[in-house]
Ligand code: OOG
């Protein structure tokens with residue numbers, strides 16, 4: 277049975293309440309039955325619409341579950357797409373765990389679009405040509421589901437666990453950069469947790485960007501000049517607690533760090 281409009285709105289409300297009350301909920305598969313992937317995106321659309329109605333601003337998009345490490349860690353083996361809001365972006369390199377449920381932090385390559393990019397059939401080369409700036413980034417994910425346990429439609433409905441995000445202060449021109457070979461050293465409290473390269477993201481973050489543009493086109497949307505895109509974590513996410521400092525050091529892009537309070 278397809279989800280009715282009322283059921284879809286009830287699920288969006290349920291997830292927004294969990295976020296607002298900083299309370300984890302069982303996966304939808306347990307409380308509301310199995311959604312299809314398309315229904316997951318319909319719930320996400322409803323969440324985006326409600327955030328915009330409440331005064332938030334869409335500043336860009338993100339991909340998730342683009343790297344093998346992340347897919348294995350979460351048990352979901354398909355990339356997902358979600359929205360980034362003005363309220364997501366941390367103005368300073370500090371995240372307050374008191375505002376969140378059970379945050380985790382992951383290193384990402386972020387890009388700023390120089391031109392609109394509209395699918396279908398966007399290729400990685402065309403996607404990259406539309407990028408103006410590249411930034412080192414950290415995403416703070418905070419699944420609204422208990423223990424980060426979710427199915428593919430569940431995580432899509434939950435706007436792909438989006439919670440907070442921070443980028444480095446110095447954008448690097450995209451021209452001439454090979455995002456696949458950009459290396460990252462992911463550090464917590466001075467200790468290296470993992471190392472990776474951009475190629476961890478679907479082979480090349482440009483491939484991720486092209487996929488995002490094609491996904492948006494299927495939903496009647498496009499990437500717009502000036503929008504920010506987080507192309508997906510290069511490594512599994514790190515657990516964090518107050519007092520931690522997490523840092524991503526990228527070759528060619530510089531570093532970005534986040535204090536957890
Ligand atoms: C889903 C979001 C994944 C990424 O970069 O892989 C994501 C999750 O792991 O909770 O943002």
Ligand code: MG
Nearest residue numbers: 340415508509
């Ligand atoms: Mg991410």
